[in-house]
Amino acid sequence: MARKHVLEGVRVLDFTHVLAGPSCTRLMAETGAEVIKVEAAPAGDMVRQMPALKNGRSGYYIQQNRGKQSLCLNLRDPQAQEVVHKLAGEVDVVVENFTPGVMKRLNIDYPRLSELNPELIMCSISAFGQRGPLADRPGFDYIAQAYAGVIDMIGEENGSPYFPGLGMGDVSTGAHAYGAISAALFHRAMGGGGQYLDISLLDCLFHCHEINVQGYDGSGGQLVPHRSGAHHFAVAPLGMFKGKDKWLVIIAIGGQWANLLKVIGREDFLTDPRFADNAGRVANKQLLIDAIEAWLQTTESDAEAVRILEENHVPVAPVLSVPEAMAHPHHNERQTVRTISDRAFGDLKIPGVPLRFSQYPEFLPLQAPFLGEHNAQVLKALGYSDDDIAALAAAGVLASEPLPASA
């Protein structure tokens, strides 16, 4: 019989909320894992209240939680902890993104769960990691970005740093966790046993410094990374150029430098000693920006400039707004942007699955759960009777929201 996807048969107990952890388990659900999302009673994952909201349903929640089962528990109650202990024996992976220490206080930390299931792989995701001076701080993406030296690298040189308007650290950290879990599961399949993974936003964001860290340290502090607005601080020409209509990103390194000069009719720069190497081009950046922008103003449109530069193998892109990106034919053909249908919300566009496996070309049909939707199903599988389940619900150990009639 055909398999559904690469993670078919892998069961995940998911204590994550907001974005970093749910991004990881989203990828696991999209690649076939059975994900049981444990939500804290009474309200569940806080993003259930985050915009865009329609019919009482959050687009934010739906995007990150499709294909997961919802089990809503009051984790402070020992009876709920007992449910978690039983589940730990039945799953392959536990993922959580509480502040370090919370899982221990709830009596469901790795030492406890691995006693119950030595083959368990548990992944903790946090802002700063499980140890170190910052470890106990609560944190969000942008907090870790600030500590990772990322925010300081974005903005005008003499102005305030800028706020990047999307959750790059959270999603990247979720993808890092997905990679680590995949290697750990593979290792376990080879007989290596279970283990614990400590993934942090700080580490993952810091990991993105391709030049800054080695450049600063390797040069003994001569190369000082700094934000420099629309253009790169250490490579030229590389940045945002004013086109006829809007802004264009243009990069000309290596052989592309000569191609660009031909396009803009400034082949004289090829032999100009000021532009002999990258360092010279960085030092005389403004002259280059002026020359490139002067040429752009002679073109009919940005689309025309893009066409000419592409023809001459100079990397170029229009700076698309989010709505323009969502409408782009490439993004739609490839399902980089994807329309899904939620039982309560209706149709909704979300980012697609960035992992494409040739054996499993079809996306799975997934639905985001209502709060506590799978309480009874999950507990029954553990051997709880209908009466037990009703008693736990009455005692507030289990919580749920009513399903809409349409579901």
Next chain:
Amino acid sequence: MASKPILAGYRILDFTQYLAGPSATRLMAEMGAEIIKIEMAPYGDPSRAFPYRKHKRSAYYVQQNRGKKSLCVNFKDGRSREIVRDLIRESDVLIENYAPGVIGRLGFGWEQVRAINPRAVMCSISAFGQTGPLSHLSGFDYIAQAYAGVTAVIGEPDRPPSLPMLAIGDVTTGVHAAGALGFALLDVHRTGVGQHLDISLLDCYFHHHEVNVQAYSASGGAIVPRRAGAHHYAVAPTGIFRGPEGYIMILALLHQWPVLCKAMGREDLIADERFKTNELRVANQQALIAIIEAWLQGFATDAAAIEALQAVRVPVAPILTVAQAIEHPHHRARGTVRRVSDRMLGEFDIPGVPLRFSAHPELLELQAPLLGEHNGELLTALLGYEAERVAALEQEGVLVAAAH
């Protein structure tokens, strides 16, 4: 006995260059896989020429390529392809990040690879993917970023977008690829059949839109994602505030807003009509920023303001420069920043390994290869070529090596 590293015994044939692909195989090398990096004669990976360089050695190259073996071949010569075919037979994974079509023209597209080794997993990393109208374009991180609607949401509304001065897209794409590769290997373990992975910067960048895509779509265009300088366009207070010395990141989401008001001694703001809901706080953002910044100016130092907010657990951070981040005691204690020693460059700092495994707490001792450093070893020990044959291939420029 310490257990073997996670990917010990796995062989990865690595055609990648620059950053996105090498980030994936860097993680795999750190997990103990044998990485055979195929570099094109005569210069190899173009990043060998990237700054910072010393003794002709690039710290950029070293950072991304520690623990890999270098095989440098001249693809213009048919005999080099024979070597690659022999290597594919002996490898578990083939990974490449050429522009789509190039690897096929070299003779190693997915159909050719699976014919040589049906258990092989092949991963192609590209700017726009192997399919779709943009797939033929070559691209770099910032090009895909612009097409993903990411660049447009960074900067002041009335100024050009601002370039994030680090390659978030390349690295995250490498990480996505490494994750997919691990699960594809697990699939081979279960099914015995390999497959092809098509990973693009565009998809991976787009994946980071946590609010923008669904909110624009779901609100029927009422919420328009846009750049808003130092502050979030849809959540307030969330952004970069001027402190007594420098800039401070403060986030006060729904439940933290009253906590922040109390910390500022301004409980009156909780009931203030201008700030009752997130929507109102966004609409009255300028007034809100002025109040918070005025309060911050009452502190002698940024550190004192940060401490006051940390005491009540309002998310807050100093905006560290790269130099400050490198020296931060937490980053050092955790190995977020890591000191390595290269045989030619000496000691210097690079970002550490962000994947931490309890069964393998020690980091591996790795060295970045010199160009073609492992030519002889790979051909004789792994493929069983006669020493004379290897010497002839070197002589005729099919194999190339250089001391940098």
